[in-house]
Amino acid sequence: MRPSPRAISLTVLSLAIVLITTWLIWIAWDATASDPMTTLAPLSDNADAVQGLYNFVTILAGIVMVGVLTLTLAFAVIFRERAGHEPQQIHGNSRLEVLWTLIPVAIVIAIALPSFSVIIDTTGDAPDDALEVVATGNQWWFEFEYPGLDVTTANELHLPVDRAVNVELRSEDVIHSFWVPQLSGKVDMVPGHENRLWFTPHETGMFLGQCAEFCGTSHANMRFRVFVHAPEDFDAWVASQAADAEPAQGDLALAGEKIATTLCAACHTIRGTNAVGQIGPDLTHIASRTTLASGMFENNSENMAAWLANPPGEKPGSIMPNLNLNAEQIEQLVAYLQDLK
Ligand code: HEC
Ligand SMILES: [Cu+2]
Structure with missing residues (x-):
């Protein structure tokens, strides 16, 4: 029996779909692997372990998917309706039923064992010298x-x-x-x-x-x-970082220190001064940080001034209120804070 033109075009179409899908998955994988928020390029021991598990499960699931889809397509073609061909009439097959119960059980066990092992390792106690x-x-x-x-x-x-x-x-x-x-x-x-x-x-x-x-x-x-x-x-x-805050140098910074240790002292700690507030971030070494307001802005004088002028305007809902500081106060505060290396 020679395959019909329809069977051939069906096979070619399915192969094309598989190839294009694989190519798209590859592109997506490649793009996300270089993204800083990716989980596909792990750089710690526990992230490695989780990624190893994902890879194993993905490969196993891929084998099951290709197997099931291939058989589905093959059976659709092999057992299609044909004139003068009566399908064999059967009432179940115990050997097959046992087989296709045991295979999934084996797959679930194959996934469960390494999963439990990774869960136990990564959620167990940290090493003593941590x-x-x-x-x-x-x-x-x-x-x-x-x-x-x-x-x-x-x-x-x-x-x-x-x-x-x-x-x-x-x-x-x-x-x-x-x-x-x-x-x-x-x-x-x-x-x-x-x-x-x-x-x-x-x-x-x-x-x-x-x-x-x-x-x-x-x-x-x-x-x-x-x-x-x-x-x-x-x-x-x-x-x-363990050192106390650098004492202010120069008139501008000294004026800023005065404001910071009064107006801001209820919410912020600046070690080595009387500012011991606990509501906001510790500012003892604020100038050594690369960003402001939890990664929102690069830490520079311009962004610091904008932040002090109107925190909720810069960061919606900010718990730090707008303190209605004037331009001079902001300049003094920025001079002081940007010296707190
Ligand atoms: C009512 C409490 C409160 C007061 C008063 C207050 N702050 Fe804040 N401040 C906060 C909170 C809360 C944050 C964190 C905001 C966020 O990132 O969501 C913050 C953040 C900051 C940051 C960014 C810190 C970082 O690590 O990114 C600076 C700088 C800052 N405040 C300076 C000041 C100065 C200077 C004053 C006084 C003029 C002041 N704050 C007054 C509560 C306060
Ligand atoms: Cu949160």
Whole structure:
């Protein structure tokens, strides 16, 4: 029997669809793998483990999909209606029924075993020498404290490479979620409850993080950055951050310091001064951060001035109110804050 022209065109069409789909998936994969918010290019041990599991399940599912679709197409062609051909009449087939029950059971077991193993490894205790960090979600920014190192910072988490970090997750108000796609997460930050996660970054660089649980008006603006350093660079960062704030130098900065330690002191801490507020980010070393307002703006004098002039105008819903500062006060504050390296 020679295949009919219809069967041939059907086969060619299906092959074309498979090829085009594979090509589109490849393009999408390639594009996202270089995206900073990708989970497809993991750079920590635990992210590697999760990605390995995804790859395994995707390949297994791909084999099942190709097998099922091929058989469906083949049977549609082989057993199509033909004149003078009566299909064989049967009442089930026990051997087949047992077989197609056992195959899915085997597949589920093949997926379950490595899944449990990865879950147990990644959610188990962090290694003993892990760096301890407390990350607290606030509407709409992240606080990072390093117990024992005298360091408190905001929105920019610094870590040493190749050392595990044990992050304790808390929230000051509503539920947030800690997510650095290339390194770790997501794990919720829940008020009144401590969650935790750990991972070991194995490459230096800057990685983007994002609150991943809707938490109000500026949820989308609640971002953070993770800087992974060589160990000696991390130690230098800790030493500079643990120091008190630089005393103001020059008239402009001195005037700014006066405003900061009165008007801003109820909400912000500037270590080494009488500003000990806990509502907003620690400003002791604000000038050493690359961004302002949880990753929204590059940290420079212009953006700092715009922020001080009208925080809710810059960041919808901002808990820092518009303090109606005049241009002179803003200039003095910027001069002071940009010296707090
Ligand atoms: C009512 C409390 C409150 C007062 C008063 C207040 N702030 Fe804020 N401030 C906040 C909060 C909350 C944030 C975090 C906003 C966000 O990112 O959503 C913030 C953020 C900031 C930031 C950005 C910090 C960062 O890490 O990106 C700067 C700079 C700042 N405030 C300076 C000041 C100065 C200077 C004053 C006084 C003139 C002041 N603030 C007064 C609550 C306050
Ligand atoms: Cu949030």
